[in-house]
Amino acid sequence: MSGTTPDAGTAVRPEASVGDTRSPEAPAGEAPRATLEDSVVQDGRSPGALYLVAGFVVLLGLAWSARFLEQSVPEWLADTPLGSVAKSVEYPVYAIALGLLGNAVLSVTGLRSRLAAAFRTEFFIKTGLVLLGATVNLSLVVSAAGPAIAQAVLLITLVFGFTWWLGGRLGIDDRLRALLASAVSICGVSAAISAAGAVQAKKEQLAYAASLVILFALPSIFVLPALAEALGLSPAVAGAWIGGNIDTTAAVTAAGALAGDEALQVAAIVKTTQNALIGVVAIALTAWFAFRVDRVAGAAAPRWSELWTRFPKFVLGFLLASVVATIYVSSVGADAAAPDIAILKSLSTVFFIVAFVSIGLEFNVTAVREAGWKPVVVFGSAAVFNLVVGLALASVLFANLEI
Amino acid sequence: MPARENPVPPTRAEDSPTATPPVDPGEPTVATATRPVTVDAVRRVHVSEDWLATVVGLAVVAVGLLGLIPEGLVP
Numbered sequence: 024m025s026g027t028t029p030d031a032g033t034a035v036r037p038e039a040s041v042g043d044t045r046s047p048e049a050p051a052g053e054a055p056r057a058t059l060e061d062s063v064v065q066d067g068r069s070p071g072a073l074y075l076v077a078g079f080v081v082l083l084g085l086a087w088s089a090r091f092l093e094q095s096v097p098e099w100l101a102d103t104p105l106g107s108v109a110k111s112v113e114y115p116v117y118a119i120a121l122g123l124l125g126n127a128v129l130s131v132t133g134l135r136s137r138l139a140a141a142f143r144t145e146f147f148i149k150t151g152l153v154l155l156g157a158t159v160n161l162s163l164v165v166s167a168a169g170p171a172i173a174q175a176v177l178l179i180t181l182v183f184g185f186t187w188w189l190g191g192r193l194g195i196d197d198r199l200r201a202l203l204a205s206a207v208s209i210c211g212v213s214a215a216i217s218a219a220g221a222v223q224a225k226k227e228q229l230a231y232a233a234s235l236v237i238l239f240a241l242p243s244i245f246v247l248p249a250l251a252e253a254l255g256l257s258p259a260v261a262g263a264w265i266g267g268n269i270d271t272t273a274a275v276t277a278a279g280a281l282a283g284d285e286a287l288q289v290a291a292i293v294k295t296t297q298n299a300l301i302g303v304v305a306i307a308l309t310a311w312f313a314f315r316v317d318r319v320a321g322a323a324a325p326r327w328s329e330l331w332t333r334f335p336k337f338v339l340g341f342l343l344a345s346v347v348a349t350i351y352v353s354s355v356g357a358d359a360a361a362p363d364i365a366i367l368k369s370l371s372t373v374f375f376i377v378a379f380v381s382i383g384l385e386f387n388v389t390a391v392r393e394a395g396w397k398p399v400v401v402f403g404s405a406a407v408f409n410l411v412v413g414l415a416l417a418s419v420l421f422a423n424l425e426i
Numbered sequence: 427m428p429a430r431e432n433p434v435p436p437t438r439a440e441d442s443p444t445a446t447p448p449v450d451p452g453e454p455t456v457a458t459a460t461r462p463v464t465v466d467a468v469r470r471v472h473v474s475e476d477w478l479a480t481v482v483g484l485a486v487v488a489v490g491l492l493g494l495i496p497e498g499l500v501p
Contacts, residue, residue, distance in 0.1 A: 090501055146475045153483025157490070213472065220469045229465055332473070340480035344487045351491050362497065367490040369500040 078141025082384065085125050086377040089118040115244060115277035118376045122383015129384070144381040145213065148273040149337035151374030152291060155276075156344030157367045159288050160352075163426060164345050167289060170263070170420035171296040174413075178267050179300060181412055182208035186405040193397045197316050198224040201308055202232040203398060207405040210298045210335075211236040211271030217301045217333050221308040222316075231393070235402045237386050240274035243406075248282040256417075258282070259424040262289025263417035268409050272298065273378050280375065285426045295338045302333040 093114040100109040129135035183204045190200030205218035215232040218224070247268060251261035261282050266289065269275045275294045279287035306329055348367070352360040489495055 087501065143475065145472065146479050149476060149479030150483045150486075153480060154486060156483075157487045216465075216469055216472050219465045224465060226465050226468070229468065336476045336480045337483070340483050343484060347487065348491065363491055363493055366495050366497060366500055367487060370486060370490065370495070373501060 074137045075141055078138035081125060081129070081138060082141055082377060082380060085121045085380045085384075086118065086373070089114060089121050089376050089380060090373070092117045092121075113281050114372065114376055115280050115379050118379035119241070119244065119277065119383045122380040123386060124383070125380070126384050126386055135384070139385065142381040142384045144273050144378050144385060147374050147378035147381060148276060149335075149340075151371045151378060152272070152276065152295065153337055153340035153344050154367050154371035154374060155287075155291055156341035157348035158364055158371065159291070159341075159345050159348075161345050161349040163288060164292055164342065167259075167292045167421075167424060168296070170424065171266075171293045174263060174267050174293060174416045174420050175297045175300055177416055178409065178413055179208045179297065179304065182405060182409045183304070185408050186401060189404055190398075190401045193401060195397055195401060196228075197312070198222045199228045199232070199398060200401065201312070202228055203235070203402055203405070205301075205304055205308070206232050206236050206270055207402055207409060209270075209301055209304060210294065211240065211269075211274070213272065213298065213335065214270075214301055214304070217305045218308055221305040222312045231398065234387055234389075235398065236270045237382065238388060239402060239406050240269055240271045241382070241386065243269045244274050244277045244281070247278050248286075251282055251286070257422075258285035259289050259421045259426055260417050262286035262291075263293050263421040263424075264414055266290035266293030267297070267413040267417060268406075270406075273382055276375055277379050277382075280372075288426065289421065289424070291341070295335075295341050298335045299338045301335060302330040305333045306330060 093112075096112070096117075097106070097109045100106045126135060129138060186204035186207055187200055190203060195203075201222045202215045202218050202224055206212070206215040208214075212233045215229055215236065219226075219229040219232075247265050248261070251264060256264065262279055262285065265278045265282060265286065266275050269278055272294050275290050276287065279290035282290070306327075309329070348360075348364065352364070486495075
């Protein structure tokens with residue numbers, strides 16, 4: 024186990040390794056570690072208003088800088104050999120890079136975990152997606168819904184099954200492999216949180232699964248759009264592949280934005296469809312752990328109301344925004360509605376930029392280093408499996424989708 | 427760097443698989459903690475955040491479609 028942390032002042036007491044169920048004591052003299060630095064497991068703490076405000080100032084300052092660089096760098100480099108490269112660098116690149124830079128500075132100064140309560144990636148990305156819904160015509164949602172549902176069901180079943188099987192072969196704790204399988208097959212951190220509640224996972228396991236999601240999502244943001252272009256995929260297939268493969272919704276949005284507006288729309292639809300299936304998987308996990316893993320005598324069957332409790336509500340927001348905007352456009356006319364829709368699209372981008380900066384600020388490999396290599400192998404193998412199966416499914420199911 | 431504070435010790439936290447373990451006196455702890463961090467707490471905040479994002483997003487959509495957001499306001 025790692026014994027150091029860049030934020031020693033915020034460390035918590037060491038606990039059992041996330042990959043097993045033992046409860047080892049911390050070796051005498053070992054410095055405390057900070058497995059809970061990720062904001063995903065900082066919920067429930069009260070950082071203090073000053074730190075919260077300071078965190079938002081940092082976040083918004085970096086987001087503004089990303090926007091400024093995105094608009095200014097191509098102008099600065101216009102008459103240089105790097106001009107064409109600068110033009111092709113989209114806002115997610117600046118936002119994530121500045122977030123990682125801010126992360127490094129805040130970690131060195133010991134401030135990162137104190138400010139982390141303001142780094143609400145999930146909130147910003149979900150708000151941005153609801154706004155994006157207003158720019159997506161309902162006809163696209165309807166025509167993509169069938170393939171998206173089919174892909175989501177097949178991918179979740181296959182990838183979850185593969186991850187669960189491989190985790191079992193490598194002797195990973197049942198609760199951790201449930202978290203890893205949910206995260207890699209459904210929607211990253213959100214799914215891990217949902218699964219953690221369903222299987223009564225330890226918070227260290229949740230922190231670890233969340234860290235792995237971000238660790239794998241960051242390179243995927245850049246690799247998948249590049250691969251999609253190299254493979255000559257259509258925007259619909261590229262969007263479906265990105266939406267079905269990258270775990271966390273924020274990273275899907277970043278990769279979709281890099282692949283183009285049309286790919287982003289399809290990726291958003293595919294990812295929100297996967298998100299919508301969290302509840303079903305959580306119910307199944309609850310029942311499985313109660314009756315097969317823990318074998319609790321007289322355990323009550325999970326209630327169907329859990330489906331609604333765990334259903335990601337932003338999916339409804341995305342759909343409702345699309346319905347309202349489509350009605351608005353058809354009633355006032357496309358030309359008259361264009362300025363209002365353009366403003367909503369710009370606002371959606373602003374929320375995405377803040378979310379992408381937040382991704383960089385949240386990135387933390389401490390928890391990953393502490394869990395050993397087996398879960399990393401499982402997650403990595405599942406990601407590759409997801410990549411291959413996802414490409415095959417997207418190529419078949421979205422080949423004829425017109426955007 | 428701000429001074430560390432002693433957290434509120436968790437109540438019977440060791441009984442729960444999802445609770446923060448007990449804290450030894452003198453051991454560096456979460457500087458700003460006021461209650462144990464649990465998976466349930468994370469999930470509650472996650473759900474609230476989900477609703478908040480939905481409500482905020484739809485409110486902004488409504489305001490935008492009503493033409494109440496000036497063009498120059500969005501960076």
